[in-house]
Amino acid sequence: MTAIRFVQWLVVAVYVGAWIYYGRFFRNGKTMEGARAGQLLALAAGLHFFYLIHLAIFTGHLPVTDVFESITTCVWLFGAVYLSLEWRLQERSLGPFILPIIIILQTVSNLFLDFNHELPAILQNVVFEIHVLMILLSYSAFAISFIASLLYVLLSRDIERKSLGIFYRRLPSLAFFDSLSNFAVNTGLIFLTAGVGLGIYTGVKVSETFFAAWDPKFIAVGLTWLIYSVHWLSRRAAGWQGKRVALISLVGFGWVLFSFLVVSLVLSKVHQFQ
Amino acid sequence: MSIQAYYISLNAASAGKTTATAETSLPPHQAAAWAAIVRKLSADKTLPATSQAVIDFARTLQALPQPRYEEMLIVIGEQFAELYLITGTTENHSSPSHSATAPLPTGVAMLAEQDAIIQYFRSALGWLPNGAHAATHVEAFRRAHALAAEHGLTGVALNRLFQRALWLYEKVRLDTDFFHNVAAVDEVLLEVAGKIFGGLKQRAALLAGSNDELPRVAATLQRAGIGRLYFAPPAGEKPPPGDAGQVISLKTEATHWPLIDLLLLFDHAEPHLFTRAYLQKIMQARQQAPLLLADLTAAAARDGLEKIYNLFYFRRRDLEGMVEQNAKARQQIDAEVMSWIRAEVQQFCQWLASEDRFHFGSMVGRSRQMQQVFELIARIAQTDITVLIEGESGTGKELVARAIQQSSRRAQRALIAVNCGALPENLLESELFGHVRGAFTGAVSHKPGLFEEVDGGTIFLDEIGEMSPALQVKLLRFLQDGEIKRVGSNAVLKVDVRVIAATNQHLQTLVHEGKFRSDLYYRLNVIGMQLPALRERPEDIEILTQHFLRKFTSRMRKSATLLPAALGQLRQYAWPGNVRELENVLERAVALTSNGAIDVVDLPTPLRKPAVSTNGAARLPLKEIERQYILETVSACNDNYDEAARVLGIGRTTLWRKLKNYLDQNGDFE
Numbered sequence: 001m002t003a004i005r006f007v008q009w010l011v012v013a014v015y016v017g018a019w020i021y022y023g024r025f026f027r028n029g030k031t032m033e034g035a036r037a038g039q040l041l042a043l044a045a046g047l048h049f050f051y052l053i054h055l056a057i058f059t060g061h062l063p064v065t066d067v068f069e070s071i072t073t074c075v076w077l078f079g080a081v082y083l084s085l086e087w088r089l090q091e092r093s094l095g096p097f098i099l100p101i102i103i104i105l106q107t108v109s110n111l112f113l114d115f116n117h118e119l120p121a122i123l124q125n126v127v128f129e130i131h132v133l134m135i136l137l138s139y140s141a142f143a144i145s146f147i148a149s150l151l152y153v154l155l156s157r158d159i160e161r162k163s164l165g166i167f168y169r170r171l172p173s174l175a176f177f178d179s180l181s182n183f184a185v186n187t188g189l190i191f192l193t194a195g196v197g198l199g200i201y202t203g204v205k206v207s208e209t210f211f212a213a214w215d216p217k218f219i220a221v222g223l224t225w226l227i228y229s230v231h232w233l234s235r236r237a238a239g240w241q242g243k244r245v246a247l248i249s250l251v252g253f254g255w256v257l258f259s260f261l262v263v264s265l266v267l268s269k270v271h272q273f274q
Numbered sequence: 275m276s277i278q279a280y281y282i283s284l285n286a287a288s289a290g291k292t293t294a295t296a297e298t299s300l301p302p303h304q305a306a307a308w309a310a311i312v313r314k315l316s317a318d319k320t321l322p323a324t325s326q327a328v329i330d331f332a333r334t335l336q337a338l339p340q341p342r343y344e345e346m347l348i349v350i351g352e353q354f355a356e357l358y359l360i361t362g363t364t365e366n367h368s369s370p371s372h373s374a375t376a377p378l379p380t381g382v383a384m385l386a387e388q389d390a391i392i393q394y395f396r397s398a399l400g401w402l403p404n405g406a407h408a409a410t411h412v413e414a415f416r417r418a419h420a421l422a423a424e425h426g427l428t429g430v431a432l433n434r435l436f437q438r439a440l441w442l443y444e445k446v447r448l449d450t451d452f453f454h455n456v457a458a459v460d461e462v463l464l465e466v467a468g469k470i471f472g473g474l475k476q477r478a479a480l481l482a483g484s485n486d487e488l489p490r491v492a493a494t495l496q497r498a499g500i501g502r503l504y505f506a507p508p509a510g511e512k513p514p515p516g517d518a519g520q521v522i523s524l525k526t527e528a529t530h531w532p533l534i535d536l537l538l539l540f541d542h543a544e545p546h547l548f549t550r551a552y553l554q555k556i557m558q559a560r561q562q563a564p565l566l567l568a569d570l571t572a573a574a575a576r577d578g579l580e581k582i583y584n585l586f587y588f589r590r591r592d593l594e595g596m597v598e599q600n601a602k603a604r605q606q607i608d609a610e611v612m613s614w615i616r617a618e619v620q621q622f623c624q625w626l627a628s629e630d631r632f633h634f635g636s637m638v639g640r641s642r643q644m645q646q647v648f649e650l651i652a653r654i655a656q657t658d659i660t661v662l663i664e665g666e667s668g669t670g671k672e673l674v675a676r677a678i679q680q681s682s683r684r685a686q687r688a689l690i691a692v693n694c695g696a697l698p699e700n701l702l703e704s705e706l707f708g709h710v711r712g713a714f715t716g717a718v719s720h721k722p723g724l725f726e727e728v729d730g731g732t733i734f735l736d737e738i739g740e741m742s743p744a745l746q747v748k749l750l751r752f753l754q755d756g757e758i759k760r761v762g763s764n765a766v767l768k769v770d771v772r773v774i775a776a777t778n779q780h781l782q783t784l785v786h787e788g789k790f791r792s793d794l795y796y797r798l799n800v801i802g803m804q805l806p807a808l809r810e811r812p813e814d815i816e817i818l819t820q821h822f823l824r825k826f827t828s829r830m831r832k833s834a835t836l837l838p839a840a841l842g843q844l845r846q847y848a849w850p851g852n853v854r855e856l857e858n859v860l861e862r863a864v865a866l867t868s869n870g871a872i873d874v875v876d877l878p879t880p881l882r883k884p885a886v887s888t889n890g891a892a893r894l895p896l897k898e899i900e901r902q903y904i905l906e907t908v909s910a911c912n913d914n915y916d917e918a919a920r921v922l923g924i925g926r927t928t929l930w931r932k933l934k935n936y937l938d939q940n941g942d943f944e
Contacts (some may be wrong), residue, residue, distance in 0.1 A: 035803060126332070159586055160580075160586065164594040164596060173471060238561075239561035239563075244583075
């Protein structure tokens with residue numbers, strides 16, 4: 001028990017270390033510091049994976065059955081998705097902005113995670129676990145899109161001001177962030193659609209009054225789906241590019257964070273089947 | 275040792291623009307030769323391309339009398355040539371008095387010592403005298419070094435400098451924006467386009483109007499690999515020459531245009547291009563995708579254009595402002611790089627001042643011969659080439675082998691030393707190649723040989739001349755195919771082992787006598803290394819003595835110094851046992867000394883006598899002693915008969931007659 005507590009805080013500590021190196025790399029552009037940052041993040045993700053396995057063995061189920069378990073799994077997925085992007089694209093400038101999200105969410109999860117919470121029998125179900133994993137993967141993709149959009153806005157501000165600010169000097173190009181954000185939203189949307197589909201399937205099986213109950217979480221996810229569909233449509237049908245779509249992505253992820261934390265915690269009783 | 279850098283401008287236009295001061299000058303006997311060389315250099319327009327001219331030039335310089343240039347590097351840049359000359363690497367340079375000097379030829383400037391080293395590093399980073407950072411110059415510099423190394427013009431000092439320069443270049447490239455060169459409006463424009471669009475391969479640019487600047491901007495865009503280029507010259511004018519792009523008419527509606535991502539406006543561009551309404555139409559045509567609009571005319575800003583969504587509007591003034599911001603950032607970076615250069619120079623000067631440069635691995639030597647040996651080791655270590663080390667007993671053949679292994683990529687793997695003379699033939703064979711069970715009486719189990727054991731590493735075969743002919747065949751087979759067979763087995767094993775062989779016999783003589791296979795000899799002797807005997811390099815005796823004294827005093831926890839008389843005795847001795855004998859003599863002396871000062875009496879008996887060694891108790895006729903002494907002296911003087919005759923106190927002809935007699939008696943001097 002104390003061992004697992006130790007590991008969960010160690011994970012946060014290594015994430016913080018990686019963040020420091022990403023920050024230094026962003027400021028001074030020294031390649032070695034960037035490489036060190038990437039290595040530290042990989043180490044943190046490895047440790048985190050180790051922690052998740054322990055958690056799964058300790059509790060006897062995948063860590064996706066309550067909001068704080070879901071958060072830590074989501075954080076790990078997010079880190080892993082980002083790392084694979086970093087290796088694929090050889091671009092480290094997103095790191096310093098992504099790690100704060102990771103660190104904050106992981107800290108929240110560490111603080112409130114209850115190892116011994118009661119697990120309703122109906123949730124011990126593979127389809128349910130896949131449903132949650134899908135949704136979490138989509139949130140990770142939306143988070144990547146959020147960061148890419150944020151950097152798009154910051155870079156375009158530097159270009160418009162004609163000043164050689166830090167974003168101008170360190171970031172690749174507007175086109176890069178635009179297509180990255182677009183790719184992330186499309187991927188996320190696919191996962192979200194699949195996840196919601198599986199959720200409805202499980203819900204209908206569990207309770208016959210599923211659609212009558214107006215589960216707040218169901219509404220929250222529906223709204224998320226709607227926002228990102230608008231994002232997709234605006235590019236697809238209206239051919240929008242640039243800041244406007246970036247703003248939709250920013251709003252969308254804001255809503256995801258809000259619904260993930262607040263709606264799950266405060267409003268939702270029904271979805272936890274209590 | 276001293277280092278000088280000469281900076282020679284190759285065209286008259288830049289003759290005045292040198293960073294160096296021209297007040298230093300040349301020894302008078304060199305001035306004329308220099309003037310001729312410089313004339314030839316500046317006249318020869320093909321110079322940057324032809325390496326032969328550079329080498330000829332270097333040979334001319336080497337042929338000049340005092341001071342002798344030991345290391346040399348000639349860098350031919352686009353507008354200038356640089357010469358780095360090093361004198362007195364091995365001895366403490368006592369320069370001939372330069373009181374009489376002649377001025378440098380015009381167009382030549384000189385930097386000495388630290389300034390020269392600073393210039394070396396600047397040149398290695400492609401940092402031109404006008405402050406620009408040119409990647410092309412970095413290439414020229416590296417080519418020049420490779421050429422000089424290939425022709426044996428570089429030595430320890432220049433090689434060390436080059437290693438440091440490579441390291442510094444990487445540091446600068448990875449850690450700073452030093453090579454990020456944005457000094458003109460068209461370069462900034464290109465950079466901004468990159469920040470908006472990423473790669474330009476899929477993008478199209480329209481250059482409307484025309485002025486003097488347009489061809490250069492078009493060329494810059496093309497160099498950056500822009501996808502398509504369109505021109506819209508004012509009525510009656512032609513687009514810039516070359517098949518660069520395609521001319522389009524702006525009379526048609528914007529919707530009929532090709533898709534344009536960069537719109538560059540020059541003088542006389544059609545005025546309606548500048549209006550908000552028209553630009554909005556263009557934006558609509560491209561579905562509001564980002565557009566870079568650069569107004570390169572001198573006119574004042576047009577209002578309202580900034581407000582159009584996804585239109586990035588740059589005026590000439592904006593671009594110039596960015597160039598200025600860049601120049602400010604550059605100053606900081608340059609200052610930082612300069613401080614790194616200074617640190618490097620400091621380090622290099624410390625290395626020069628210290629005795630470290632006379633050390634290589636666990637070997638010590640300041641003589642020219644040993645410096646050349648070190649040089650050769652450094653050059654061949656990285657390869658997997660076979661090396662044959664020849665040298666008398668005690669000259670350090672095994673140390674050389676270890677030094678090669680230590681500086682090779684096999685440094686982490688084992689080095690096994692085998693003395694081929696110490697084991698009987700059969701034993702040596704099974705030791706080297708292994709055997710299978712039952713191969714011979716007593717072979718009760720399989721045993722891998724040393725070649726298998728050391729797979730991936732290095733094997734050192736000492737006394738290779740003692741190897742039996744049968745074994746020589748097996749070794750040759752390994753050297754040719756990398757394959758071995760255990761004794762008694764037919765299975766062929768592939769192993770990856772580097773062979774370093776050594777001998778204290780003259781292998782070529784053994785080949786002539788038929789005792790050593792010639793094919794093996796040539797296979798081993800890919801790189802032949804002759805270790806000089808200690809008596810051939812008396813200038814090393816002092817530094818070796820210091821080295822061993824330090825070693826033994828610290829090992830025996832004693833303090834000891836060598837009195838000058840004893841050192842004189844050490845210098846005179848012929849050292850048949852070479853460095854190993856010197857080491858033993860000093861170990862003994864340190865052990866025996868009671869008062870911390872080693873005198874002549876602390877040396878073993880043969881050293882206490884004058885330099886004639888009679889080798890033991892046999893009484894020799896006077897003539898024989900004379901013969902030995904004369905031959906020893908001649909060899910100590912490096913076969914310089916004048917010098918030997920002077921030392922012996924006899925005439926040159928007398929010496930010659932005596933040597934001729936010895937030759938007639940024996941057919942050989944010995």
